[in-house]
Amino acid sequence: MSETVDVSRGLPAHPERATLEGKNKFVGFWVFLSGEVTMFATFFGTYLGLRNGTAGGPEAADLFHMPLVFIMTMILLTSSLTSVIAITAMKKNQFKKMKLWMWITFFLGVAFLGFEIYEFVEYVHYGLGFSTSAFASSFYSLVGLHGAHVVFGLGWVLLLLIRYNRAGITLTNAPKFYMFSLYWHFIDVVWVFIFTVVYLMGIGGG
Amino acid sequence: MVREAAHTLKKSLLWDLLTTVDHKKIAILYLIAGTLFFGKAGLMAILIRIQLMIPENTFVTGQTYNELLSMHGTIMLFLAATPLLFAFMNYFIPLQIGARDVAFPFLNALGFWFFFFGGLLLSLSWFFGGAPDAGWTAYVPLSSRDYAGIGLDFYVLGLQISGFGTLISGINFIVTMITMRAPGMTLLRMPLFCWTSFITSMLIVFGFTPLAAGLALLMLDRMFDGQFFLAAAGGNAVIWPHIFWIFGHPEVYILVLPAFGMISEIIPVFSKKRLFGYTAMVFATIVIGFLGFMVWVHHMFTLNLGPITNSIFAILTMLIGVPTGIKIFNWLFTMWGGKLRFTTAMLCASSFVPTFVLGGVTGIMLAMSPVTHLYHDTYFVVAHFHYIILGGIVLGLLGATYYWYPKMFGHCLNETLGKWMFWIFYIGFHLTFFIQHILGLIGMPRRVNVYLADQGWDGMNLISSIGAFMQGVAIILLLINVIYSAKKRPNHR
Amino acid sequence: MADHLSEPFKKSAMTNEEIMKTQREMRIQFIAFAFMIALTFLAFIAVGAEVAPPGFVISFIIFLAFIQLFLQLYYFMHLKDKDHGWANTFMVSGLVLSIPTIVALILIIGVVKY
Numbered sequence: 028m029s030e031t032v033d034v035s036r037g038l039p040a041h042p043e044r045a046t047l048e049g050k051n052k053f054v055g056f057w058v059f060l061s062g063e064v065t066m067f068a069t070f071f072g073t074y075l076g077l078r079n080g081t082a083g084g085p086e087a088a089d090l091f092h093m094p095l096v097f098i099m100t101m102i103l104l105t106s107s108l109t110s111v112i113a114i115t116a117m118k119k120n121q122f123k124k125m126k127l128w129m130w131i132t133f134f135l136g137v138a139f140l141g142f143e144i145y146e147f148v149e150y151v152h153y154g155l156g157f158s159t160s161a162f163a164s165s166f167y168s169l170v171g172l173h174g175a176h177v178v179f180g181l182g183w184v185l186l187l188l189i190r191y192n193r194a195g196i197t198l199t200n201a202p203k204f205y206m207f208s209l210y211w212h213f214i215d216v217v218w219v220f221i222f223t224v225v226y227l228m229g230i231g232g233g
Numbered sequence: 234m235v236r237e238a239a240h241t242l243k244k245s246l247l248w249d250l251l252t253t254v255d256h257k258k259i260a261i262l263y264l265i266a267g268t269l270f271f272g273k274a275g276l277m278a279i280l281i282r283i284q285l286m287i288p289e290n291t292f293v294t295g296q297t298y299n300e301l302l303s304m305h306g307t308i309m310l311f312l313a314a315t316p317l318l319f320a321f322m323n324y325f326i327p328l329q330i331g332a333r334d335v336a337f338p339f340l341n342a343l344g345f346w347f348f349f350f351g352g353l354l355l356s357l358s359w360f361f362g363g364a365p366d367a368g369w370t371a372y373v374p375l376s377s378r379d380y381a382g383i384g385l386d387f388y389v390l391g392l393q394i395s396g397f398g399t400l401i402s403g404i405n406f407i408v409t410m411i412t413m414r415a416p417g418m419t420l421l422r423m424p425l426f427c428w429t430s431f432i433t434s435m436l437i438v439f440g441f442t443p444l445a446a447g448l449a450l451l452m453l454d455r456m457f458d459g460q461f462f463l464a465a466a467g468g469n470a471v472i473w474p475h476i477f478w479i480f481g482h483p484e485v486y487i488l489v490l491p492a493f494g495m496i497s498e499i500i501p502v503f504s505k506k507r508l509f510g511y512t513a514m515v516f517a518t519i520v521i522g523f524l525g526f527m528v529w530v531h532h533m534f535t536l537n538l539g540p541i542t543n544s545i546f547a548i549l550t551m552l553i554g555v556p557t558g559i560k561i562f563n564w565l566f567t568m569w570g571g572k573l574r575f576t577t578a579m580l581c582a583s584s585f586v587p588t589f590v591l592g593g594v595t596g597i598m599l600a601m602s603p604v605t606h607l608y609h610d611t612y613f614v615v616a617h618f619h620y621i622i623l624g625g626i627v628l629g630l631l632g633a634t635y636y637w638y639p640k641m642f643g644h645c646l647n648e649t650l651g652k653w654m655f656w657i658f659y660i661g662f663h664l665t666f667f668i669q670h671i672l673g674l675i676g677m678p679r680r681v682n683v684y685l686a687d688q689g690w691d692g693m694n695l696i697s698s699i700g701a702f703m704q705g706v707a708i709i710l711l712l713i714n715v716i717y718s719a720k721k722r723p724n725h726r
Numbered sequence: 727m728a729d730h731l732s733e734p735f736k737k738s739a740m741t742n743e744e745i746m747k748t749q750r751e752m753r754i755q756f757i758a759f760a761f762m763i764a765l766t767f768l769a770f771i772a773v774g775a776e777v778a779p780p781g782f783v784i785s786f787i788i789f790l791a792f793i794q795l796f797l798q799l800y801y802f803m804h805l806k807d808k809d810h811g812w813a814n815t816f817m818v819s820g821l822v823l824s825i826p827t828i829v830a831l832i833l834i835i836g837v838v839k840y
Contacts, residue, residue, distance in 0.1 A: 038735035040744050044809070046731065047412065051336040055408040057813035061820035062400065062438040068824030069446035069479070072831025073461065073472055080467020082460070093774055100766055108759045111802050115752055119745070120738035158458035161467035168453055195734020209803055216798045223769060223791040231773040231783050411812050438816070439823050471835040479827055526823050530830070539839035 038120040038196060043205035045198055052202045060213050067217055070169045071224060078229070080161035085154055087162070087229030096226045099142045100218065106135035107215040110208040117204055122195050129188055129204070132211065136181045143174050166225065173221055176214050183207055254338040259345050260324035260641070266349050267316035273356070274308035275708060277301045282665075282701035285694050288686035298682035299366035300384065304355075306369030307388065310484065311395060312352040314622070317630050318491045319348075319402055322430045324641060326406060329424045331415025336408040344402035351395025358387035368680065370481070371451070373462035373473045378455045389452045396441050396448070403437030406430055421515065425508065428515050429494030432522040433487050439526065440483035447476035471536060478529035486525040489621065490518060492629030493560060496582045499636050500564055503579035504571030510563040517556035517563075524553045534602045535609045543602035550600035557593055561586060577651030581632030584659055588628060592620030595670065610680075613673025619666045623704075631658070631711070644722035646714050654710040661703025668693045668700075758801040765790045 032045045039045040044053050078087065113128035147167070155163050184207050191200045250258060281301055284292045293301065323341065327334055335341050358364045365388035367376040376385050410423070410431050423431075451473065453459035460466035462473055501508045508514065530538065530546040564586050573579070595617040599605055608614060631654075639645045672693050677684065684690055740748070769787040772778070778786075800806040805814055834840060 033739075034735070036739040037737035038739055040738075040740050050412050051408050054411050054812055055336065055404050058404050058407050058438055058816050061816035062404070062442040064817070064820035065439045065824055065827065066442035066446045068827045069443040069476055069831075072828040073446075073450060073476070075828065076469060076472055076831040076835050077461065077467065080460075080469065082465070082467040093770060097766075097770055101763070104759070104762055104766065107798070107802060108755070111755050111759075112752075115748060115755075118738075118748060119740060120735055122734070157453075158460055158466075161460045161463075161469070164453065164459040164461050164468075168450065168459070172449075194732070197734055198731045212798050212803045215802075216795055219791050219794045219798070222766075223787050227769060227773045227787050228784055231776075231780055231787075435816075435819070439820060443827065469835050469837070472831060475830055475835065479830075527826060530834070536836065537839065538834045538836055541840045542834050 032198065034198075039198075040118060042118065042120075042196060042198060042201035044202070046202075049198065049202035052206060056206045056209055060209065063213065067172070067220075070165075070172055071220065074165040074169045074225065077161040077165040082160035082162075084159040084163060085150075087166075087225075090150055090153060090155060091226050091229050093226075093230060095142065095146060096222055099139055099146075100222050102135050102139045102142070103215050103218050106132045106139070107212055109135065110211045114205060114208045117196055117201060120196055125196065125204070126188065126192075129184060133181060133184050133188070136177055136184075136211075140174065140177050140181065143170070143177070147171075170221060170225065173214065173217055176210075176217070180207065180210055180214055183210070254342045256323050256327050256334050256338065256341060257641075259341050260320045262345055262349075263316045263320035263323060266345075266352070267313055267320060270308050270352060271313035271317065272708070274305050274313055275705065277305040277308075279701055279705050281305065282698040284682060285684075286698040287695070288691055289683050293682070295682045296363070296366065299368075299680075300359075300364035302680060303365045303368050303371075303384075303388075307355065307365065307392070308352070309622070310369060310488070311392060311399075312348070312355070314488045314626055314630075315399060316348060318433075318488065318626075319345075319399075321426075321495065321630075321633055321637065322406060322433075322491060323402075325637065326409060326427055326430055327413070328640075329427050330410060330413065330418050332409060332413035335405050336413055337405050340401050340405050344398040344400075344405065347398025347401065348395045349398075351391045351393070351398060353391075354394060355387055355391030358384045358391075361387070370474070370477055372477075373451070373454070373470050376451065376455075376473075377462060378458075381455075386452075386455060389448050389455065393445060393448045393452070396444055399437060400441045400445075403434040403441070406434040407438070410434075421512065424494075425497040425511065425514055425518075426491070426494035429490040429497075429518050432518050433490045436483045436487045436490070436522055436525060440480045440487060443476055444480035444484075447473065447480065450476070471533075471538075474533050474536065475529075478532045479526070482529040482532065483522075483525045485618075485621065486521060488626050489629075490521065492585075492626045493518070495629045495633040495636075496564060496585050499578050499582040499632050500567050502636070503574045503576060503582070504568050505574075506567055506571040508563070509566035509569075510559075513559055514563055517559040520556040521553060524549065524556070528553065531600055531602070531605075534605045547600050547602040551597055554593060554597055561590060561593075576635070577646070577648055577655050578632045578636035580652065580655045580659075581628045581635065584655075585625065585628040585632065588620060588624030588662075592617060592624055595620065608673060610678055611673035612669040612677045612679055615679050616666045616669035616673060619669075623662055623666070631655070634711075642719075644718060646718045647721070650710060650714040650717065654707045654714065657703050657710065658707030661700045661707060664700025665697050665704065666700070668697050672697070755801055758797045762794050762797055765794055 032039065042049075044050045109128050109132045113125045113132060116122075116124035116128060147170075155166075157164060157167050187200065187203055187207060191197075194200060250262060253259060253262075280293065281298070284290050284298055323335070326332075355365075362383040365371065365376075365381070365384040367381050367385060367388075371385065371388060374380055376388075410427060414420075414423070450459065450461050454461050454463075460468045462468045462470050464470065497508055497514060528546055528550045530542060531550045534543050534546075568583065573583075575583070595613070599608055599614065599617055635646055635651055672690060673679075675689060677688075677690050684694075769790045772783050772786055772790075799817060804810060805817065
């Protein structure tokens with residue numbers, strides 16, 4: 028496995044897959060994400076199976092507020108776009124621009140997380156504790172799992188940004204930033220289904 | 234001086250094994266750890282059979298019996314069979330595809346240590362308030378916070394950790410086989426062991442993640458007062474069996490597919506012929522892998538989920554017989570007209586075929602949802618899945634051990650001892666489990682610790698226990714063989 | 727390991743053609759984003775307006791969610807590009823294998839017997 032990357036002409040057009048190491052990470056991360064799909068599917072299925080089991084506690088229609096969910100959705104969708112811009116900048120070897128957009132992605136993520144925590148606190152005040160009902164447990168575990176993924180993603184990108192603050196785009200860190208962006212898009216995909224299946228279906232009856 | 238040198242050598246060897254990221258050394262680690270867990274769970278099986286040897290035995294209490302039974306199943310599936318297969322996968326996948334190592338050597342080591350410490354955590358339950366006692370399936374509400382002790386917490390956490398390790402290794406194998414094949418090693422030239430390992434790894438990725446989700450739910454339910462499974466708060470107890478078997482059925486194929494691969498390596502060698510129908514074998518493997526995910530409800534026929542549901546899953550289950558049948562015939566045709574040489578490895582591989590067919594036939598019987606109510610929860614089921622797991626996976630593993638041992642350790646295992654081991658094991662295996670078919674059909678329920686005398690069960694249970702002891706002797710013979718062969722090996726160096 | 731792995735680069739090796747292609751791709755991604763925003767609006771309006779029966783609205787918004795899934799996977803995550811064969815294989819397998827899981831957990835949990 029002699030790694031022969033032509034570096035004489037500058038950063039390769041696909042720096043994330045230029046080395047075997049990068050290619051391995053790229054394939055491996057996609058495999059990991061496909062496993063995440065089935066894991067989230069299990070949580071979604073559990074929520075959908077139990078969402079009417081409110082046991083006299085608060086119901087979905089009483090709790091969910093469209094404006095809040097809408098704002099959260101917009102924030103996360105936008106952060107998905109900003110990470111796309113960052114990765115495009117990475118491919119063009121524009122390190123400063125990539126850093127800037129990654130930081131924007133990070134702060135949008137933090138904003139999203141803030142709203143989610145606010146939301147959970149509100150619901151608990153409203154009387155929906157984790158063990159109030161099967162609906163509550165499955166709601167908190169599904170949305171909480173997504174929130175945990177957001178937390179992990181934020182910690183990840185923060186570490187990358189701090190560690191490679193001055194490094195420039197290299198063949199070592201390009202795969203890492205790229206994988207983070209894949210992860211972030213995946214979180215966004217999951218949220219698309221959460222706002223559809225959990226919130227909108229909760230408000231829209233059915 | 235010499236002693237000192239030997240001492241440092243020993244120390245450095247241990248240190249080397251503890252810190253290694255080399256795929257061959259990790260394979261040895263998997264082999265050692267898997268054998269330890271296999272021995273532990275095998276001992277439990279012997280204890281179970283001692284308890285059931287005579288009617289109304291008081292050898293162990295009911296509680297201890299439940300713990301033995303649960304731990305036997307859990308350890309055998311998660312911590313014995315999986316790592317033993319991973320040992321061979323780790324060692325031979327890079328060699329067979331011509332790669333220097335696996336794709337992520339560090340993650341490979343990490344996967345092993347996750348598996349090992351997860352298993353250790355599970356085993357620690359014996360010393361901290363009792364082992365899990367709700368069976369390896371841990372059905373709710375038996376495993377819920379109201380009915381099960383702290384052992385189930387060890388079960389949930391230990392399996393979560395070791396499952397994470399298994400998942401890491403699975404991803405690692407997949408990437409290795411995708412990106413690191415030697416030039417010219419196209420997908421349809423990969424040895425069949427690689428192919429089955431590839432599909433197994435795929436099943437791990439899609440099967441262990443639902444398990445992680447299910448274990449997380451059970452953990453939230455037990456430790457944080459979740460309400461997923463309790464009907465009183467709107468929960469539903471059927472959720473757990475669904476999630477467990479969405480993982481649990483593919484798990485059977487996760488284990489048996491690499492064994493299929495091993496058999497497909499051994500039989501052509503000792504028949505002096507090419508493997509018959511390579512492409513058909515590959516596609517049969519893929520189809521088995523896919524169908525493995527579509528049949529899990531057949532474990533839940535007696536939960537009364539409705540006639541249409543049961544019919545659909547009964548038909549899908551029987552469909553699996555088709556690709557499996559293709560494989561069986563391909564092995565037979567490989568042997569047909571070949572120059573057969575019955576070494577120990579070949580004895581294991583060729584006896585695998587009829588044994589596995591027996592397990593498959595009882596599987597079809599169990600898949601018939603109208604009559605499954607008769608077999609359900611009897612020893613018939615126990616006999617069926619032991620024919621698959623012992624007669625399928627363990628025979629494959631034993632064959633692979635004899636076949637690949639020289640490659641791994643530089644010397645052969647003794648053939649005479651090997652043949653003794655094989656015959657004692659094979660006769661013991663059939664004594665133990667064939668009779669359990671009949672025991673089940675005349676009504677002996679599984680998972681009971683005592684039974685009354687004079688129901689026609691006494692003699693058969695005694696025979697079954699004698700068979701179990703014979704299998705124990707056979708495994709001890711294998712260990713003796715390892716030591717004996719190492720002592721007797723020719724000194725090339 | 728060779729040094730070039732941790733060395734930043736002075737310039738990009740992209741040819742003019744590749745730069746053009748990237749810019750075109752960027753434009754497509756902006757369009758995809760606009761679509762996603764529009765779809766999100768549509769989904770919220772469909773539920774908020776309360777004009778259609780719930781059964782229809784639910785199927786409609788789930789359909790919209792699948793379009794967004796497609797846009798994210800194939801445009802933002804580049805699944806449509808070449809060299810993504812294996813990524814496609816695994817992602818599609820994961821999605822396909824998720825369907826029976828979700829359907830079973832909704833329908834066959836013993837509440838209604840089919």
